Amino acid sequence: MLEPVTDTDGAPFWAYAARGELRVQACAGCGTLRFPPRPCCPRCRSFDTEWRLVSGRGRLWSYVVPHPPLLADYAAVAPYNVVLVELEDAPGIRLVGNVVTRAGAPLDSVPPGRVRIGARVQAVFDGSGLPAWVLERS
Amino acid sequence: MPGPGSGQGLKDATAIVGIGQTAFAKHLDEDERTLACRAVLAALDDAGIDPGEVDALASYTMEETDEVELAKAVGLGDLTFFSKVGYGGGGSCATVAHLAAAVATGQATVGVAWRSRKRGSGPRPWTNTAVQLATPGQWTRPFGLLRPADEIAMLARRYMHEYGATRDHLFNVALACRNRANQNPAAVMYDRPLTREMYMTSRWISEPLCLFDNCLETDGALACVVVSAERARDCRGAPVYVHAAAQGLPAQHHGMVNYWTDDPLTGPAWTAARHLWKHADLTPEDVDVAQIYDAFTALIPLSLEGYGFCGRGEGGAFTEQGALEIGGRLPLNTGGGGLSEAYVHGFNLINEGVKQLRGTSTAQVPGAATCLVTAGEGVPTSALLLRN
Numbered sequence: 001m002l003e004p005v006t007d008t009d010g011a012p013f014w015a016y017a018a019r020g021e022l023r024v025q026a027c028a029g030c031g032t033l034r035f036p037p038r039p040c041c042p043r044c045r046s047f048d049t050e051w052r053l054v055s056g057r058g059r060l061w062s063y064v065v066p067h068p069p070l071l072a073d074y075a076a077v078a079p080y081n082v083v084l085v086e087l088e089d090a091p092g093i094r095l096v097g098n099v100v101t102r103a104g105a106p107l108d109s110v111p112p113g114r115v116r117i118g119a120r121v122q123a124v125f126d127g128s129g130l131p132a133w134v135l136e137r138s
Numbered sequence: 139m140p141g142p143g144s145g146q147g148l149k150d151a152t153a154i155v156g157i158g159q160t161a162f163a164k165h166l167d168e169d170e171r172t173l174a175c176r177a178v179l180a181a182l183d184d185a186g187i188d189p190g191e192v193d194a195l196a197s198y199t200m201e202e203t204d205e206v207e208l209a210k211a212v213g214l215g216d217l218t219f220f221s222k223v224g225y226g227g228g229g230s231c232a233t234v235a236h237l238a239a240a241v242a243t244g245q246a247t248v249g250v251a252w253r254s255r256k257r258g259s260g261p262r263p264w265t266n267t268a269v270q271l272a273t274p275g276q277w278t279r280p281f282g283l284l285r286p287a288d289e290i291a292m293l294a295r296r297y298m299h300e301y302g303a304t305r306d307h308l309f310n311v312a313l314a315c316r317n318r319a320n321q322n323p324a325a326v327m328y329d330r331p332l333t334r335e336m337y338m339t340s341r342w343i344s345e346p347l348c349l350f351d352n353c354l355e356t357d358g359a360l361a362c363v364v365v366s367a368e369r370a371r372d373c374r375g376a377p378v379y380v381h382a383a384a385q386g387l388p389a390q391h392h393g394m395v396n397y398w399t400d401d402p403l404t405g406p407a408w409t410a411a412r413h414l415w416k417h418a419d420l421t422p423e424d425v426d427v428a429q430i431y432d433a434f435t436a437l438i439p440l441s442l443e444g445y446g447f448c449g450r451g452e453g454g455a456f457t458e459q460g461a462l463e464i465g466g467r468l469p470l471n472t473g474g475g476g477l478s479e480a481y482v483h484g485f486n487l488i489n490e491g492v493k494q495l496r497g498t499s500t501a502q503v504p505g506a507a508t509c510l511v512t513a514g515e516g517v518p519t520s521a522l523l524l525r526n
Contacts, residue, residue, distance in 0.1 A: 002267060004276035014276075035398050036277055042390065061397075062296035065345035066288050071267065074282045079342070082283045084292055084397055094397045096278045107282055112345075117299045130280055 001073045004130075009037040012051050020125040023051040024090055035093045056123030058085040058133070061094050065112045080107035081115045085123075085133055100124075100132045110135070149417060151242040153370035153377035154234065154524070156185025156363035157489040162326050162480035164258040166357040173359035174203040174254035175211050181361035186374030187248055194219035194246030194364075196233040198483060200226055203254055219246040223385075225393070227431055227476075227514030228406070230484035231522045235383035237364040247365065253485040254359035262355075274395045287352055287434065289394045290516055291344040294436035297403055298346060303439060303454030305346065309337045311435040311470070312350045312477055314462035319474025322500040326354055327478040351435040353476035360485040362492065378495040381508070381525045382418040386410030387518040394516050406519035407444025407512065415446065418523050422446040425523075426506040427494050428468050429487035432475040437515045442468075445510060445521070464501055472501040487511050488522065495526040 006014050009025075016023040025037040029046030040047045063083040068075045084094045099119075101109040104126035114135065121133040158180025160166070160173045168176075182189050192214040195205050199222045209217060219240040223229030230253070237249030264285045283289060297303055316332035319325035332350065340349040370377035386409035390399045415421065422445060430441045439453025447468060448456040462470035473479045473490035480486050491509040493499040499506075506526075513520040 002280045004280050006276050010276050036274060036392075062292045062299070064283070064288050064291040064295060065342070066282060066284065067342040067344065069262075070282070070284060071265065074284060077282075079345070080282060082281055082288065082292070084296075092398070092400050094402075096281050096283050096395075096397070098281050117296070 002071070009039060013037060014129055016051060017125065017131055018129040021053060022056045022123045022131055023053050024087070024093060026050050026052040033090045033093060054087055054089045057088040058095070058121055059088070060084070060115065060117055060119045060121060061086040062117060063115050077106055077108040079112060081110065081112055083115065083121070083133065085121055095131070097131060097133050099135060102134060103132060104128070147417065148238055148242055148380065148383055149419070150379045150381055150525070151367055152238040152364050153367050153379045154362050154492050155365050155370050155373040155375065155377050156181040156183070156187065157361070157492050158182070158184055159324070159360040159486070159489060160358050162324060162356050162358040162482070164326065164355065164357065166256065166259070170254045170256050170359070171203045171207055171211070173357070174208055174252055177254060177359035177361040178208065178250055178252050179212055181250065181363050184375065185363040187363060187365070189213050190215045191248045192250050193217055194237055194240050194249035196221050196223070196236045196249060196251045198222060198226070198229045198233065198253055199224040200483070201253060208252070219249070223520070225514065225518040227433055227483040228517035228519040230431070230488060230513040230520065231383065231511055232385050232513065232520035234362065234364060234380065234488060234522055235385065235520055238380045238383055241364055241366050247369065249364040250361055251364065252359065252361035253483050255482050256357040257481060258355045258357040274392065278395055285344070286394060287347055288344045290434045290436055291347045292397070293402060293516065294434070295346050297436065297439065300403070301451035301454060305338070307439060307454035307457050308351055308435040309334060310457035310462060311432065311438045312337060315432060315471045315475040315477040317463060318472045318501045319478035322473050322479060325474040325479040326356060327474060347434060347436065353433045353481040354478065356480040356482060358480050358482050360482055360489050362488060376496055376526060378492045379525050380522060381420065382414050382523040383521070384410040384413035385518070385520045386413070391518065393518070396516065403440065405440060405444060405515050406517065407441045407515045410519050410521045411445045414521050414523055420508055420523060425468065425508050425510045427472060427503040427509050428470055429472070429475070429491045429509065429511045430470060431484045431487065431512050431514045432471055432477045433481065433514060435477065438470070441512055441515045444515065445512065464503060469503050472499050472503065484513050491522070491524050495524055
């Protein structure tokens, strides 16, 4: 599986994720959340940033189900879901991820039919450094 | 005809006077550089202009034959303007736009735009894991969102959910392109008709997009020649004027994975369109035929909305009742497009627009006088409004 090839701006996100925290970059000047992380705030142009802890709750904005041809590691678990999660505490920030049965479960652990737009999800971490998402009981 | 210094800006100041192309195929034996040379020379021959007169070039940043190689190989003159446009297929129309700007402002007199690509023979770009962009790759690829098809399918799913667009609407797009390709002997899919059953039972690539929602993988090259409107009158064929041109990178847009804005379903087309229509004497209702970038069928409904052919959310319904076929409200991609003629980063759409306005298309729209050509939607884009 591909590891995130990160950069100066993105590195803190992954460092927090490795500790099991979902944090979003925010402007320390005006408080505006932004994603993906960048050097300065497009609203007030401040270069001062902080990383705000978010609840990890969200709703599925969209999803796809990739089929081969894919990179070998992904082809092995295809078809799997890739979802776009709109964060409850930061509308407009939508994180790409996978809905799985539990932290550490493979990408194809949830039947594609159970994934639908609007479903409530919660971020989970298994120590791999990648956040994953589980469906909330409805 | 208004020319340089007339205060009219770009409007009708320049014209496309020559087009050239190689064969299109899944595999061609010649390399990209050779194909580039052949397409450029064919375009200059079509214009009746000696290669030694060329003083401007424009292409894509992804083009691998650079200006030095091309100019030296085909014997161009002293170049005083050369530019390359980024964002893959989003740059197609901008190559012509840059040349038009250069010619209209006196920086050059004869410009050639081109694209040569062996995407059929070569590797799929997304399979390269050694080179991946930190942004946005780190936010998408580890989760298995690997290919452009996956990235656009994400928007397509949301679009279908929000507006009730269906797979039949996407099929209408695929079918219109295939029907035109079936009239075009140069098209890769010339002898391969498409049926609804074939579409609905084809394999998935990235749900909700199936095989026929994806463009071809093609080897081929194309070029066109841009000169001033004044010069165009002396060229071999009838000029096709660049009536308006625009690029579009909306505020806070984020390329193909435009997921991090308030409204991801409003893309670069809207920005390019505002500029295009503002500087044109025409409106969407005046467009006789359109060549709309079709790397994926789902880009067409979005572009129809963005360029103002219908309202927000109406792009799917617009495709109904043969609207995109010859005789319909807006005949689309009349050479077959990227879906069924050739996928050469949209350059074939430019040349097909010229053919329509010369009256020489293999699927000619009777009396076509205006043509919209667009570049890749979902990435920083560009567009041309052509007239004869």
